[in-house]
Amino acid sequence: MAERTDFWATLTDPLIRQNPVTLQILGICSALAVTTTLATALTMSISLTIVLTLAAAIISMIRRHIPDTIRLIVQIVIVASLVIVIDQVLQAFFADISRALSVYVGLITTNCLVLGRTEAFARHHAPLPAMIDAFGNGLGYSLVLIVIGATRELFGKGQLLGAQVLPLATEGGWFTPLSLMLLAPSAFFLLGGLVWAVRSIKAEQIEPPEHTPPVRPEPAE
């Protein structure tokens, strides 16, 4: 039973409490770039979760055989091979989405989230916990991507997954799209807001102030 709660904690911790994007600053690059529509955000989430889980499994299996000095290269090569497979599959079966994602699928290779988790967790743990941890982190990352992707598509175009949800003003409805939502700055604002929201609920994530202002002496009368 204790085993099981451990696994459960490893799986659910990264969802909000230890979320890779909002707390650990890992994997932000792709989190923002692919969230203009929900479909690309979903594809990216699934690809990343698969790569992360498999990479964690493989690296954890051979963790005793990798010399410490070249482990980064070994890890990168394993991740890159997995990414190539995913990239080829996407190009073959989902050509449109693959074009929309452009270079960002290839960039999963250098996604700090993948290397961060293999380096910090999979390298020291048995394959099963490593895979669960990787899967949990993949889900935490997906959660952020889906929230931001859905918000941007909903308010930017009034659509979800390409289907019109809010009736457009140009077609007799009431909704005027906020084109700012489709531009780069909105992703930053949304993620900043998300971080703020999470930290308002989970107060222990608040960063300590870098400087404390000096106490001003009371002016002498």
Add this chain to the structure above:
Amino acid sequence: MSDAWSLFVFAAFVDNMPLTLFLGLCTFLALSRRTESAFGLGIAMTGVLGVTVPLNHLIYQGLLAPGAWAWAGLPELDLSYLSLIAFIGVIAATVQLLEMLLDRYFPAVHAAFGVFLPLLTVQCAILAGSLFMVERNYSLGQSAIFGLGSGVGFAVAVVMLSAIRARLAYADLPAGLRGLGIAFVLAGLMSLGFASFAQMAAAP
């Protein structure tokens, strides 16, 4: 000449790596707390991007592109799916080489930003520079300019962000926004500013 200049401006300001394309954000946010480290990171980025993009161009066109092996009687060989691994290898090797060279000839410079150099191997912006070079079919000269321009754009952005964050060190922010949250909002505001560069140069 003006073509080269407009490509440089395009890479540095219009398609700014961190602010418009969201590339290299992890280091962009993590190392922008202090202006000195931001400056070191910017220089290292410019150097590595300026070297690896043209180098990867040579490797891609010479070994991996479809038809690159035509001279050996294999005109149908298409190795471009290997480009990810090849690029990462080149980047890792370049970073290592750069580190050794700096350590040998410019120990002061090496000490100044030695910590960031190894990190650059897994920097999304650097790999993205090479991937964009393939996707947009740049020539050798263009890829050199593109690499340098992207590096300069990254350096400008990261130094500016660190300066703003330094000014905000004493600001009384809501507790939940402190650190990462406000950094995102600042980056968003800067990104709005950089959006106005969009008219400066068209994509070549």
